[in-house]
Amino acid sequence: MGEDGRRGPQKSGPEHGDRPWRPVRPTQPPIGPAVPPQSRGAAPGAAAGAGQGGVEEWENPFVRWMRTPRPEAGPGIWRFGHVPRPPDQADRMSDRQLLGGAALALISGLLVWSLCWNGVITIWLWPLDWITLDAWRDTGAMVAAGYLYYGLFILLLVYVFGRIGRWREVWTRFLEPVLSAQQPDGTQEDTEAEDPVAWPELRAAGLVGEAEVLGGAARGGGMNDVDLARIARAWESVRARPDRLRAFADSVRRDGPAACPHPSGLRDIGRRAYRHDLVTGQVRIGAAPDDKRNPYAYRGGGIALEPALLGTGLLAVGPAGNVVSDRLTGPVAELLCLQALAGQAAVVVVGAAGAPLGDDDAYDVVIRIADPSSPHDLDLYGGTADPDEAAALLAEALLGGDEADWAHARPAVTVLGQLIGAYQSAHGTFPGVAELRGLLDGDRAALAALRRDCAAVAEGAPEDGADPFAADRAVAALRELDARERQLSRPGDVGARLAGRLAVLDRPVFARFFDTRGRGRQFSMRALEHPMRVRIVLPERTHAEASRVLARLLLAQFTAAAPARSDRSLFAALVLDDAARTASPESVRAIGRLRAAHAGVVLGLRGLDDVAEPVRGPLLAAVGCRMALTGVSTWDGRHFAEAWGAEWVEAEDVTHVPDVSGGLIRKLLRWVRQVFTGTKAMSRSVTVRTVERERWSASELANTLPPGHAVLSVTTVDGERTPPVLVDLHH
Structure with missing residues (x-):
């Protein structure tokens, strides 16, 4: 069943003739519902679902796999269970330094307030004394203003020592995650609306029953990742063409997770050797080590x-x-x-x-x-019916491998076009390997026979239903054959070169291949x-x-x-x-x-x-x-290295020179040290400058890559690029 719910492929078959495409079914039966291999091998922390709590997630690994978060990430990052690295990780203060500084600032703030409250430090009261009269001191309003003044002063102390101790960063790093984890994620309805097992897209379109069928299959173990991706793909086609909605719904109600099948009827391949995530369409090939040469966002990720x-x-x-x-x-x-x-x-x-x-x-x-x-x-000709296109494809195959042959590419296309077009005009098909080789090699008998066949088509009366332009094409083919025969007598004719390259396919072992008469399944x-x-x-x-x-x-x-x-x-x-x-x-x-x-x-x-x-x-x-x-x-x-280019980095130049600074006593001490140790006192100077260096040099690629590693750079179809990343291909 196709994506719109109809049985069989949607278009005509690609093979020769009008026979529809029928893929060869393997001798083994189709693989039954299976849990994606990556869900079984994932770490418990990465596989924990984001859906409703309960026993269900732990009893059904496929449901856990569906609910595993896949956050947006940079190009080439494995998104299944990915945890983005915190920003500025390299420059941030360590936990011990942060907590120690916050505690020291808190103790200092309490000490200052204690000294102020006990009257040891009275300078903080001077502004209050300056703006009040003696007659106001014992009034109730003055007492209230005094407490307000104390509160403002306390807030000032909290602000000053909070900035010094970085209390805000302590809150963000330690306290806020704990409080966020204790807060409820939302109502039950919101959780169900975002749960992929509930198929919220189908429910929003009114297909509640169909969503229940698919959700039950996922919870019961009757669905695999290929089913999920296939039905999601079919739903995308329904959104693009709403007239397919009914066929899609009928297929889901009738076949459940096997709805909208591939023309082969299979729902999985026989044996998997690699980790896939068909929700994001990714295959994992390795992991980026925590190496300083890797971009920060990629370190430690898949x-x-x-x-x-x-x-x-x-x-x-x-x-x-x-x-x-x-x-x-x-x-x-x-x-x-x-x-x-x-x-x-x-x-x-x-x-x-x-x-x-x-x-x-x-x-x-x-x-x-x-x-x-x-x-x-x-x-042999890629399914094309255009002799010029067929000639271009074949010329690329025969002469595209050697630099010395590239100069003959255009004449080769002309020669092949002349012969293939003439043969098609005479016989209605393209020539086979043996026939084309003989024509390219200048076989006079083959050329004469082709000329006679073209002349017969040009002189014959068109039959009912036949192509009315066949005679005109045959006349043009005769002119092409005349030109080809004139080229045979010229030195450096490219036909012999083409015939020599084509000879590697004109072998007995290839006799039943490259048939052009539709006798095989091509x-x-x-x-x-x-x-x-x-x-x-x-x-x-x-x-x-x-x-x-x-x-x-x-x-x-x-x-x-x-x-x-x-x-x-x-x-x-x-x-x-x-x-x-x-x-x-x-x-x-x-x-x-x-x-x-x-x-x-x-x-x-x-x-x-x-x-x-x-x-x-x-x-x-x-x-x-x-x-x-x-x-x-x-x-x-x-x-x-040239393709990856260079980047600007900070380089340190360290210079050591003899130390000649100081007075007589320091010079005397340095001389005594040199006498006893044999080394001169040196002064060290460091110069930091910005220079342009290769991201990966040729020497590093050839000599420093560990076994089983690679350097990979990727570009998306939208043009987003990444710098080269060192990848451990064993993880």
């Missing part, structure tokens, strides 16, 4: 990623084994798969076999390139308008160069398809576990345009050496989130 950050793009560099997969691409892939089940995202995860990117049953579509048992195939990036979970396994161990070509092809297809979606409510993401040799000037520009399309890419690299030198800086500038893990080289660290 660090998390979410679509609001991934929408700006993320680049992670870590050469140590599979640390990028274990600590970054794996958690992000699992988060996006959960959000896809909740109807919030569509994700394509690309990596080698064995990479820790989740089990196959966590995905709807699994494509194993070069594996005959793969149930799905990959569309996946294309045009399917990203559905909440899909796609896993593409590349044969990096046996066909490394072909895997690089396919990775570039998938990146080009994604950056072209994501902005072209008609419905951008889903967050679309591409996770490339190994993005080596995928960056080119065109792909870097395309990554920068994804932010406005509610889409993003996650790129993992073992080192920046896998990126051509001219685009290393532009790639770091195009992504909003940058991550350097333990083991980066000083060369890689230099690029990160």
